[in-house]
Amino acid sequence: MKLVTWNVNSLKVRLSHLLQWLEANPVDVVCIQETKLTDDKFPLAELNAAGYQVAFSGQKTYNGVAILSKLPIQDVVRNNPHYDDAQQRLLAATIGGVRIICAYVPNGQEVGSDKYAYKLAWFEALHTWVAAEMAAHERFAILGDYNIAPEARDVHDPAEWEGRIHFSIPERAALQELMALGLSDAFRLFEQPEKQYSWWDYRQMAFRRNRGLRIDHILLSKALAERCTACHIDRETRKWEQPSDHAPVVATIGD
DNA sequence: ATGGCAATAGAGTATTGA
Helix, strand or coil: EEEEEECCCCHHHHHHHHHHHEEEEEEECCEECCCCCCHHHHHHHHHHHHHCEEEEECCCCCCCCCEECCCEEEEECCCCCCCCCCCCCEEEEECEEEEEEEEECCCCCCCCCHHHHHHHHHHHHHHHHHHHHHCCCCEEEEEEEEECCHHHHHHHCCCHHHHCCCCCCCHHHHHHHCCCCEEEEHHHHCCCCCCCCEEEEHHHHHHCCCCCCEEEEEEEEEHHHHHEEEEEEHHHHCCCCCCECCCCCEEEECC
């Protein structure tokens, strides 16, 4: 089973990229963030035609998440039952016996801002929900755009980013505490090349200079981590015309 | 230090993202 997370930064703009990528990469489950589409505008027919069933939860202009799957999608839950949130950032579903959460963690904008406080409160509530889901599902995965780089090696210039949004100590601590529930970062289960990132700023040729952050993650429960055979970031899409600023992350789970 | 780039809403430019 191949699991993917990809922040597409507007599914309207990136639908052709997604379809092109799926054709070349016939994966089983794709967690999409930043669809930026209300549900009535969701491109359901196109994704069905590509062979995927879809659950989605969107809003106008911002946020919006979706789960694509070749297998039937069961027990869909929108949003965190432990946190009242008008923003559409979370979607849970059971697919092939695996409980999956698709997450778009708030950006936080700037350390100390209202949005930063929202990010941390939101994440704490996510922790509560994930604990409950993990207690109920041995095979559990949470994929998404965390907007947090876990370690210095996940940041192109740690000195420049130290203490700033996406790499502040409280953000990293919150992610660590979530993982302490028994989740493994699929990417770090394997030897990886140096300087692997999942996001690059559109500005100042950041991609060409590989000035990026690894902020998109696939976290796996023990039962899935011990079955995980590979994980990589697909940088190719970032080279395409009019790309998303994020690249897909792919994890392979064996039987 | 600021803005740089992109998407959206909506018709100028502001907001948000990361």
